[in-house]
Amino acid sequence: MANALTRKLERVADLTAGEREVLESLCDRPRIIRAGQDILREGDRPEHLHLVVEGWAIRYNILPNGARQITAYLIPGDFCDLHVLVLEQMDHSIAALGPAKIAYIPKATVNLLTRQLPELLQALWWATLVDEGVLRAWIVNMGRRSAFKRAGHLMCGMYERMNNVGLVHGNAFSLPLTQREIADTLGLTPVHIGRVISRLRKEGLIALQKKELLIPDIERLKAISGFDSRYLHPEHVRVN
């Protein structure tokens, strides 16, 4: 079975057998990170690139007043810190949500690979462009939607991502987040997220228990929260 990185990059580029093999080898011998532990901290100047092999991680900033804002959820196949190739220093932190496996890849290796395999370089660039689309949708969600729609939108996005990797069964999937994390994602408070979730339940839009989220009618929730999945779907076929 192909690993997550390979699967992800193949959505935007055709890879040769050789390239695929190289990618597989990068994920060898990942380190195990305990739940909640930081993988990278603001200010770090990492010598390795960090790749999520298994589990979930969050990208987040802590403000001087202690508030936290989450800016990304990282799933298997996602790099934590590609930007340090350019900016060197971390301007935010990364933490494992649950227990996770992280591969440590020397920066030099990546620099070498991208110089030798332009095809791979392009795939990484394109994956970055897709990520940008996700960030833009995040901004729109936070800037112009009510808390109720914001929460619905987030859940639709999670559904899509999990569905893309075959992890939705019977309209339900595992959502290993506390209300505090949802709040820090959407720019709200845990208390208010509680209110919103209880309303989503009351209106029959979701059933959430034991970190398992069930969305009985995803199309209805999408319509209500103004979710448009276009931004997640690369339609590109390599023109070679």
Place this chain on the structure above:
Amino acid sequence: MANALTRKLERVADLTAGEREVLESLCDRPRIIRAGQDILREGDRPEHLHLVVEGWAIRYNILPNGARQITAYLIPGDFCDLHVLVLEQMDHSIAALGPAKIAYIPKATVNLLTRQLPELLQALWWATLVDEGVLRAWIVNMGRRSAFKRAGHLMCGMYERMNNVGLVHGNAFSLPLTQREIADTLGLTPVHIGRVISRLRKEGLIALQKKELLIPDIERLKAISGFDSRYLHPEHVRVN
């Protein structure tokens, strides 16, 4: 004098004379776009890439209820639609703020160039990674800061960008935005932006008149609004 695209890419990569020449030629014969006119619309499947050569543009989404959210300011040297290399379809629109000059570059040309000049491909990737950092800072700003700090933060960011390209004189620079645009940037309403600006004025943090913004003490404004310029500054020196 080098054009804006060249200057921008040289901040993240060493370019050969030949590469620089190619970049210059891309900006030949830009089209003139009138103030306020759309350059690209949501749903478009452009055959060309669009590059800002002169003037400012905004990236924005319109929601079903008519609300607008701006997700980027594009200045000379910025591409409007690199992501259509992967996603093909525009999931947002782009409009010229004032009168602007836009270069139309065939997608095929860019695909060809990036295949022939890996150095250029890498520079574009890295520029994309820098953009990602800007989007993350935008999210943090909207999610976890009060309207007052949010506005101050935006102005600090504009100051930095303009300063980087030598357009700040005597602590002042041209800010061609209406309060409505500032509101749509920060996820607030024009009325409230008005309140916030008047308070920023009262506290002597800014002087704004005729689209000219003066920040008497930039360090003070940065401190008050929690601005950290790290995310804007590539420190990288190409490892050749």
Place this chain on the structure above:
DNA sequence: GCCCGAAACAAACCTCTGTTAATTCACCTA
């Protein structure tokens, strides 16, 4: 089975930001 801390749930109260609308100002054109 019991205990503990964290997470979820609830209620009262408060404040920031949104809404609406009227007034003034700036700029452009006839």
Place this chain on the structure above:
DNA sequence: TAGGTGAATTAACAGAGGTTTGTTTCGGGC
């Protein structure tokens, strides 16, 4: 110079979301 349009300003009011506090439930360890 007058008239017109969009932007900025101001004010009164409303409502979404924050704060604080307390209670209940959940999950893991013993």
